[in-house]
Amino acid sequence: MYGRYAELFCQSNFSFLEGASHPEELVMQANFLNYDAIAITDECSVAGVVRAFTAIKQHKLNVQLIVGSLLRLDDSLSLVLLCPNRLAYAELCRLITNARRRAHKGSYELSEWDLMSIKHCFAIWLPKGNDHDAHWGAWLKKYYPERLWVGVQRHLQHNDKDYTQHCRALAEHFHIPITACGGVLMHSATRLPLQHTLTAICHGISLQESGHLLLKNTERSLRSKKKLNAIFDEALLYESVLIAQHCVFDMAELRYEYPHELVPKNETPMSYLRKLVDKGIAFRFPEGISDEIQAIIDKELKLIEELNYPFFFLTIHDVVMFAKRQGILYQGRGSSANSVVCYCLEITSVDPSQISVLFERFISKERDEPPDIDVDFEHERREEIIQYIYQKYGRERAALAATVISYRFKSAVRDVGKALGIAETQLDFFIKNVNRRDRSLGWQAQIIELGLQPDSLKGKQFIQLVNDIVGFPRHLSQHVGGFVISSGPLYELVPVENASMAERTVIQWDKDDLESLGLLKVDVLALGMLTAIRKSFDLIHHYYGRRLSLADLTRMQDDPNVYAMIQNADTVGVFQIESRAQMSMLPRLKPKTYYDLVIQIAIVRPGPIQGDMVHPFLKRRNGEEPIEYPSDAVKEVLARTLGVPIFQEQVIKLAMVAAGFTGGEADQLRRAMAAWKKTGELFQFKNKLIKGMLERGYELSFAEKIFEQICGFGEYGFPESHSASFAVLAYASAWLKYYYPEAFYTALLNSLPMGFYSASQLVQDAQRHHVSIQPVCINRSMIDHDLQGENAKVIRLGFRLVKGLSVEGQNLLVRERPPLGFKSVSEVKAIGLSRRDLESLASADAFRCLSDNRYETRWQLMNPESSLPFMSSTVAEEPIGDFRFKPKDIENLTEDYASLGLSLDHHPITLMEKANLLGNFVRSNQLSRVEHKSFVDVVGLVTGRQSPGTASGVTFMTLEDDTGNINVVVWAGTARAQKQPFLMAKVLKIKGILEREGDVVHVIAGKLTDMTQHLSQLRVSSRDFH
């Protein structure tokens, strides 16, 4: 046997565009090669170490992980710092943080002072082989006494011998011990082409041009001990093992403490949490609490205490209390959010007495995963929350989690292609024409179809390299809202670096890394619907005098009127159940209760649809199929969804009760599911799952079906814990739409952009609900859309809708408007609006109350002379002269769309029909009278074209006419034969067959006719030539 070795210098692909192997690959290979230890030493980063740590834990590898980092000071000094203990680790994190915070995102700036301040880290000095080494030898010896080694590398270069000699001389001269190290960039020699490619990408040139920048050979891979023994003295190799033995720091030691200021003196976190919960009980259950609920609360608190999570709940409680004080609406979701404790802490509004969802289902001891609470806030006000967190804890103690941006198909094709010298237009062509949704055809097959020669050398290399590079980290970005907050400075736990957004900092780990280490993050997310609901509540309070809250709505129990509306798929604007797919499912699923909504939201997802769970569920619900369970254990998991797994939690739980997975294994399964399209890791679980189920007496067919369902779920599986919170918002928005439609539409319009529908679609829906809507008016509008008229039942569109009107302009208008309104256009002009603002208002026809021709008004306003001061007072109105342009209906429509994005007066279809341009057709609201399976002609604006990856070959189109939306199904064959109208038409006429299933109506397209050109005809035909 050959001697022992520890690799002390090894960079993973978290040294972006340099390292060519994943950290997991490196530790697995080091284990395979029987190394004692391996250090992951990415350049000024520890972003890859958690993955290495997790891989060792997960695969129970017999190799020690050392945390370290490569640091370069200018061009003259390279050093690997290793962490022997926790103190050294904190020191390294601080150093990396300082170097990174000084520089722009993605780079670092090291100073001599940084290195001089190091007191605990071991340093492996990598001499340059030039004259500067003498200087640095003395310098290092001074600042790193007893903690310094000369690291010798041998990569079979022409000057190996001289270099080794040089290193030995330095070691002797300065009395520094000497060790061998690898300078590893690849776990295996086979990665050389990829490493070369990364180098070329890094320098932005092709491989052909990269020449001497490229590694000359494969020696910078993890090498066998046999080879190492051949090229290094045994003493040098053994020294590495000695160093490794001194490195006792283990990532598992990392535990960070929650901020202490949340707990008052004389309280423990747990006692304080209990106090807050007690207070919450009094608030949430004013009539007193049942024994049953008290029992649940006790159980939950016990669990929280056992798992030591009180700080987590206290932190979130603190954040939501801030939101409450500021009047910002929020709602918690996630595995622990729907507990009674969270209800009492006002983190969620889901009334536990109404739903039987139990906390225990979400947080459990055996499932080895930290509690997960995401809190959604109003999207327009989330920034206030973020600022509060920064203010309260300081930037030293709060930072966002990172998101690792990795190579995906497009970026991989582009970068690899460029390195291989393929023309960029060709690459663009590939990227634009590969249909990623068509899973039946892999991208390779498609690219070959597009002209890549698969058997040519370049073709083969291209395919291989793109496959290799996909999933490689490219850079760190900020997570949407995952905060890490600690009691001490964060930089002693993990390095912090700058994000691209000014004033934002991110840590070097992403959410999976945090989870692996059992560190908790607080998710502060933005949700548009919360804004809309809060604005609805405000309007209702202001105009109708009724105070409402989310908790009030859930407490009132399920309202049959609201559910009747939902069952009719009358859900435009309603949270989550407003998409077309949801709408066509509503009349079939007919939700009657809150829990039905929870299912509805989770079931119309690619996961359950791909796993083919929708139809069995519908059948069982309609009593068309018997509900059976292979065992009581399975029954317990699946009973609430009639034996069909719909939620992600059920699948995980199933693996545990039916296949005997441990909590830890189930958690791995969950992660594999989330990433399985990327890594294919899921198949590792197949055998274990099926074997486990067979052993427990389940039939093979059942086991295989479950596995298939897991695959189908894949990354799209939706957790019940999130669905439960979303259902509250869905119900609340439906309730508002039913009881206070005017306020609801107004609030929605005031919260745009959000949701599924444009202002135009919302306004049309409101009009169909007989809500009266008044246009933007210079004398009556406010900045926001508002309620006016008798009983405040009329929606008045606000200035915010006018495109091109500045915010200052809007404020000025409202502030300077005379109590009785403006009497003339020049009076408006006189308040000092910019010309652009005035013209925008004119085009939006906001002057309609003063002048009925928007062209003329705009024309008049464009004249700079009339804004001279002496003109404004003396000349009332400028003479119009022979201005003769008066907008026709279609021109009014065009102007409406151009300046407001919607039209209250006209719909293009109405105008086109009036001009006899459309022939015979049936309107959307008349389709209910057309017989099932009969021919029908429909016309409309194309507002949606969706080709779900699931139902391959079908495109769902939505046409909008002047009475509503029409659902059209276009088969692939039909689309292919009529590509032009299918792809290009903005106004489309379709001859097809009407199909009705219950109340759901679809038109199956036959002949498509593009009517778009008639729109412009409308203008031309109505214009007279002189």
Place this chain on the structure above:
Amino acid sequence: MSLWIYLHFPALQLNALQSSPNGDALNTSQGMIVVEGRKNEIIQMNQRASENGVCLGMGLATAASMCEGLYVIEYDSALESEKLKEIAHWLYMVTANISLVPPNGILLQASNMLTLYDGLANYWQALVDQLKHLPFEYSFASGFSPFAARMLAGKSFNQISQSERALFQAVKQCDLSETELSSKHITTLNRVGVHSIADLLRIPLPDIAKRFGSDLVNYVGRLTGLFHHVIDFYHPPKQFQRRFDLLFEIINLKLLEKPLLKLLALLESFLIMRDQYAHELQLELYLRDGNTSTVLVTSAAGEYQSKAWLSLFVLKLESMKVASPVIRISLSAVRVAAKQGEVSDLFDGKQGALSPLELLSVLQAKLGNESVKGIQVTEDPRPHLSSALCTPLEKAPSTVQPDQSLLRPSILLPRPKPLREKVAIIKGPERLSTGWWDGQAMIRDYFIARAENGRWLWVYRTPKQQWFLHGMFS
């Protein structure tokens, strides 16, 4: 009012490609499009693509989904400008006052030509006849201002007329989107109800000036011909080209010297007058059998003296044979450049020696251009590819910085030989395992070795443990 004719070439690049010498190889049943990459917009296409529903202005992805097997060409504005110049040059034979409107239009001032051709019809006929020889599609129109003619040609008006009324009527019917106006102007105009030229012309100029500024006033003035529109006209390049019909046929090329010298003398005076040097001359020999034979002579340093040029030609002609007698010769200067001061110091020792450039000229004349090469270091890490042939005297790009510390022999064998002698390894190995990207991957361990006779050798070992000699240190 002056009359203008505008020729619009909507598919210059595509037509050029279709008519290129190997254009026959293009499959006409395949859809072809020219794409402007930056805007991702299709700007030219063939019949086939159009039949498949591809439209101009479409994105590449949409077009690709409409028409399978689409042949995509990237737009090349330089090529179009080049072609445009060719067209202008060609038209210059029949008309004066040509103006190039890059990338794809030509404007002709017709008024001045009408007397010469005795009317518009004849003039236009002459143009059409001339254009027939070119492979380019075009649309056209006449107009009373450059803008008007251009706009009408752009919408394929395809009428040539002098009737003010008819032309004016046609102009008025144009939509603003068909004009040269910026999209910003068009939008502002549309938003006060002005959609066509007719609408625009209805507004008094002072009103336009007040609201839209002088740009638009200028446009309207020029469109209607009210304002003068300054046009730059095309001038053919100042190029030397002379033809000489031989009085008798020549089969012995040595006899060409005399007539050639006459042409060269003309060239000499042409160059002296302009203070220029010629760098490359082309001599065309027109043969009785209808063929032509071309002789190219270059002088890297530049030369104007007829005698010097003649001696270069003589070297060339020595090695040439023609199949049938020469009946006419034509000489053109392919490359000329302004004279640059030469440095030749009276006290410089090497008086009368050839400069590198002169030497190059002589070598090229004697051996043929193809046979003279320079040598250059490259970026390639593989030893046998670390130098490459290049155009003579070309400097390596400054990015190439060979690693000076590498120990490389000064003599590299063109092909490694199996090592047959006993050697002592002095230094090594240096392992090279690279070059996978162009199919010439190699794995070798290089060593510096000493042969028994004391020579220093560069040898390598393959993974199969075979030894080769690759070079010698001097």
